[in-house]
Amino acid sequence: MIPSSEHPPGRAVRTRHMAEHLHGFLRDLTDHGVGVSVAKKIHFLRAVELSEHDDLANLYWIGRISLTTSPGEHEVFDPIFWRWFSATPAAPVAKPEPAPPDDGPAAAPNAARDSADHPHTLADRGTGQAASPATRPGRLTFRPTTAAEAQLIALLRRDLPAALPRDVSRRRRPARRGDVLDLRRVMREAARTHGEVLSLRWRHRPSRQRRITLLIDVSGSMKQHSADLLRFGHAVLTSCERAEVFTFGTRLTHASGALRAADPDAAVEALSAVVLDADGGTRIGTALRDFLTNRRFSTMARGAVVIVFSDGLERGDCSAMTDAVRRLARLSHRLLWWSPLACDPAYRPVTRAMAAITDHLDALTGVCDLRTAHDQVTSAFSLVRGPRVRRHHSGV
Structure with missing residues (x-):
């Protein structure tokens, strides 16, 4: 996916836009607390470059495996991925499995959840849009302010x-009155008056909110x-x-x-x-x-x-x-x-x-x-x- 001299101009432009999109996706993950180190970014981009498949499912698993390391990061990764790479992500569709008669309607959600743990659920769907392991998350919608x-x-x-409350800053600042003599300012001014100290300068720690x-x-x-x-x-x-x-x-x-x-x-x-x-x-x-x-x-x-x-x-x-x-x-x-x-x-x-x-x-x-x-x-x-x-x- 890296442009080269053998690629036509149109291919190079598309590749540049894709690279910008991938870097924006990585920045979004970092902003939401996923620990995406430089090494992980390099591994992810290299894997995307060397991949022989251009479908969305392949890109999803490359990102999930190379960029996340914990279940908590998986939960953050999923909605952000589908927001960047798919306009209408859907929940994974489970393969029909026989269920006990007394399970009732509760068996369907469990089957869908279990199917999200298996890579072939996405790999069998081409683009993978219908097999996202994350459902569409809730959005904040409020009435106008009265x-x-x-x-x-x-x-x-x-x-x-x-x-x-206010706190005292750790750094001292120049002030008309203070508790510490500002020797640098005093010596600098004394140099202009042939070594005579005509006035004292002070520093203090100002308060801040x-x-x-x-x-x-x-x-x-x-x-x-x-x-x-x-x-x-x-x-x-x-x-x-x-x-x-x-x-x-x-x-x-x-x-x-x-x-x-x-x-x-x-x-x-x-x-x-x-x-x-x-x-x-x-x-x-x-x-x-x-x-x-x-x-x-x-x-x-x-x-x-x-x-x-x-x-x-x-x-x-x-x-x-x-x-x-x-x-x-x-x-x-x-x-x-x-x-x-x-x-x-x-x-x-x-x-x-x-x-x-x-x-x-x-x-x-x-x-x-x-x-x-x-x-x-x-x-x-x-x-x-x-x-x-x-x-x-x-x-x-």
């Missing part, structure tokens, strides 16, 4: 910068609250000096770039092309673990105010979620958990997952819309200042 919501967003933009990092649950159980929480994330990104927003359902997505648009509706519309697991299942522990194991992402939580928007309804074993929350609490300046379930005065964190993480949270409070989020910003954000005190209760 006038009342726009007013709340404006209030959040006004109040958020003052509510966040602490980073705020949001982790927003967009799974099916949070569907009715996702719109307001993402609009809150947009308000944070457009008003705070250092802010980052991530979404998670079955996978982690860095959503800051899409949400930086000036208009809230335009930001959410841009987000629909990035968040591919909306309104589906939830794997809180896996998403938080992926956040912490990605070095670029974990630095965004170090010394930051971290807010997790989730109902905490983890499925299966909650040990991954507990370990991730414990580590996130040590890494952050404050760890706040905002749950729509906690808006009920009778709510208590009695589920296995929430009971296990409560002692690691600085606060567990109820937030379900923009109004309750603004109330937390104006009234309860005081706990992010001063010495850290662990709260061994729900805080509701």
Whole structure:
């Protein structure tokens, strides 16, 4: 697939466009947290170049084998691949197999899932479009922002910068008054006056706003609250000096770039092309673990105010979620958990997952819309200042 002098001009142009498309696909994988190293990129491109088959199924398996190393990366790889290389990916079609009479309708999904584990399912289909191992993911679709919501967003933009705590920078800057003498500036000015020191110059460590990092649950159980929480994330990104927003359902997505648009509706519309697991299942522990194991992402939580928007309804074993929350609490300046379930005065964190993480949270409070989020910003954000005190209760 590499152009050469023997190829006609049209072939060279098509090959160049294909190379640009492949590199864009690799960048998209990296942006979504797949660890695509330079060596993996070289192996993938070399395998594509040497491949004797040009069908889509062959390209899929070359990419999956050479670029991914874990089941979590497989789940991220599949929807991104079909978004780049197929307009209408479909779920794999299972070969008919005899099933016990009492299995009923539940046998079909299991057969389809099992067929995705066998390479011949794709290889027998030519292009492979009808045999994608991933179903079409959920897309974010919300109604336009109302006038009342726009007013709340404006209030959040006004109040958020003052509510966040400030931190002292590690780097010193020139200042009129400070605690450290700026010897370089003093000597430089003295050289202009024949060695006479006429004035002293100082350096100090200026204060800056602490980073705020949001982790927003967009799974099916949070569907009715996702719109307001993402609009809150947009308000944070457009008003705070250092802010980052991530979404998670079955996978982690860095959503800051899409949400930086000036208009809230335009930001959410841009987000629909990035968040591919909306309104589906939830794997809180896996998403938080992926956040912490990605070095670029974990630095965004170090010394930051971290807010997790989730109902905490983890499925299966909650040990991954507990370990991730414990580590996130040590890494952050404050760890706040905002749950729509906690808006009920009778709510208590009695589920296995929430009971296990409560002692690691600085606060567990109820937030379900923009109004309750603004109330937390104006009234309860005081706990992010001063010495850290662990709260061994729900805080509701």
